Amino acid sequence: MTIKKINYQGWEDSYILSNSQIEAIVVPEIGRIMQFRFQGGENTFWEDSQLYGKIPNLKSEEWNNFGGDKTWPAPQSEWEEITKISWPPPTTFDSVPLKIQIQNNEITLISEIDPFYGIRFYRQITLEANQPIMKVTTTFEKVKGDSQQVSVWTIAQLNEPVCVYAAIPQNSIFPQGYNQQSDELPANLKVDNGILSLKRDRNKAHKIGSDASTLLWLGETVAVRMDSPRIDKVIYPDNNSSAEIYTNYDPKAYVELEFLSPLKTLQVGEKMDLTVTYTLFKTTSENVETQVLKILER
Known part of the structure; x- marks a missing residue:
């Protein structure tokens, strides 16, 4: 495995992690993992090309949605009470450069202490040797302030999919296998034999x-x-x-695959973390259902 400093899309201080099969690109200037792909293969993470090379503008009235993979504190419904605004996301988690530490073939992104949550976060990024697998462990550390109930939330923005799926457990806590979090359900949402599937709606989120x-x-x-x-x-x-799927409308054609940790009340000096494993598979246009069942090990 190798780690090399590169200029990625105008961000000069970027890094590429690679093994014999895959590569991941990390951009500390915008605090994100911006790409995950087979070497020479199709990009999977969505990026806004209009923001290439730019850094977050904290004075902008418009949210800078760079794309890639990031972390926010959950639940979002408590942002306004904690930060005094409901949107955009807390700046320490979304809109400031992060420090970087490189050690033993892994990269760790390190934030400043968020003034509202009193939390510093770490994102430890590694590739498994000779496997198409990336692991990201996101850790929240309570450094100062009053105790705070919070959840680690990771958000991966991916390009327009053929389809998106969730493997619903046999004894799901939700009668239909999911819970509705937007005003309307996707028109093409299906749950069949424990596999939820949906496609992006071009007109509505x-x-x-x-x-x-x-x-x-x-x-x-x-x-x-x-x-x-x-x-x-x-x-x-x-x-x-514990898992969520968001689909965005045109012209920004992306979907989000999201994971959340259990809620925990953090006291100063305490930590909590969430590990997500990302695995790449090569696919063909034939026998999509068979491929999905194989990938999901169903």
């Missing part, structure tokens, strides 16, 4: 939550499976959701 431990993005030539095992007998944010 939609969001659902679930108790899945595995999400799947299916592209034209490659698929990304994301895994983060749900823990039993604990409470999660957003109506007890």
